[in-house]
Amino acid sequence: MTRSRPVLLGVLGVLLLGAIWEAYKAFGPTDGVVVGGLTVLPRTSDLAMPHLITMFTRLGEPVTSAPGSPALWNAVLQAAGFSLGIAAAGWVIGVVVGLLLAMLMQRFRTAESALLPWVVLSQTVPLIALAPLVAGWGSQIRFGESRWQDWMSVAVIASYLAFFPVSVGALRGLESPEQAHVELMRTYAVGWWTTLMRLRLPASIPYLLTALRLAAANAVIGTVVAEVSIGLRGGVGRMMVEYASASSGDPGKPWAPIFGAVLIGLVAAGFVALLGLALKRYRRGEVVA
């Protein structure tokens, strides 16, 4: 009962959004709402705001009119799978780096004061500036026979966005145990590592799960944006740009990769939710006497 409630509300929210879309399209001003020369609400033409049904039926049709062209949903699904793989790689790297940084900062107070400002500053560098830099550095790296690939640059950028919430969240989590618990471990005469594994890490899990969810969202956004700025083919990011330019006669088409990106986000969020389910016992609160 209680578990299905959020899902139900989520579905309801999506339906409401669809209803608003169609209602505005039906009753909104044809030229949109313009305030001081600025369009604040879009025009309601079929081109700017296609019917929902147009978007969905378009998914079932072939990508292009060329013979043998696969169905649009199929192409989108493939692109989404490709992007999801890169986002997952970026997420894993980001989580590992974030956790290591958090442990370092927890272990050494000086590391915290030295690193934390840089961790925060790192997020103010715009992706657009970062992408060519990463691609440039990558092109100079060779591992034996194999060479740096563009998808690796995208994964690195995704991880750059993903590590931030993890390092900050994990640090808070690692420092969350009460003094009494820390002292208990001291009376057991165990070292930092054992205290980390038996006390700090388990105690940090509620914080960590939130951080992992944020990191997943960041990794997906980072992947899509970096695909565009690096120009990597095969993912939904590039697909969005391509389809948008071809949209004049085919208003339903650009929405397909957007649905693909939403799907990636849902899968990522679902994965973290499953993780939370598996770690359920670490999310209990102790009732004080």
Added chain:
Amino acid sequence: MSGLSSDRRRRPRIETSTETGLAVQVTGATKVFSVARGKQVVALEGIDLGVAPGEFVSLIGPSGCGKSTLLRLIADLDQPTSGTVSVFGKTARQARIDQDYGIAFQQAGLLPWRTVAGNIELPLELHRASTAARRMRVAELLALVGLSDFADRYPDQLSGGMQQRVAIARSLAESPELLLMDEPFGALDEMTRERMQNELVRICAETGAAVVFVTHSIPEAVFLSDRVVVMSPRPGRVREVIPVDLGSAEDRGDDLREATGFFTAVSAVREALHGSPTETGAPARGVDNR
């Protein structure tokens, strides 16, 4: 496991113990805390205290008189500014490393993600006891604190009293010869509290451990102790040490709470605490039930 064998009875050996034979020996201990802007708090000054093996000693006094601080010095959670603390003839630090004591605080301090059994076996696990030994010991301890049916529950599914019993079981896990307890029953209601006191007396008799017990309840201190150490604040000092001779553990039951000897001792502690005689005598409830 030997700690639980019933032939080991509590037998204070205050008179016979030599200096090195003491469970705890505090000599001239002073603890000064530096607080903001060079201000200092003298939490303890010139504390001398000896606790014999198997002896139950309570520390009592108004809050802020340094009871917890003294206990923390013995546990090596803090170091004295001057003076020495030795535990079983070693430094407090060595005794902590050797796991010579078990400790319990006012808050149970259970790990919420571990079951009752998991919490009790934590110290055993940390010190790499075998799985079989752990399982056996946990079963023994669960029986000892009367929680055998709750092994798989989580702390948030237990009452405060049950949580506290788990914490006590955990402190006993490695059969320490010394138990340090800081107001372990402080957060419990009166009825649970008396039951827990009875249980603690029984447990101490069964394990033969020496106990240093912090409390601010006079009846509790008298009921449990062989000696009550009365402390005074600012700076924390030992004002008086009152021997309580209420017989061996087997004789200490609920009847004792209404015996005359009990009230005499309670009055003595109260006088020591307040620094002047009070006309309490034996309250009415003690008389009816006799």
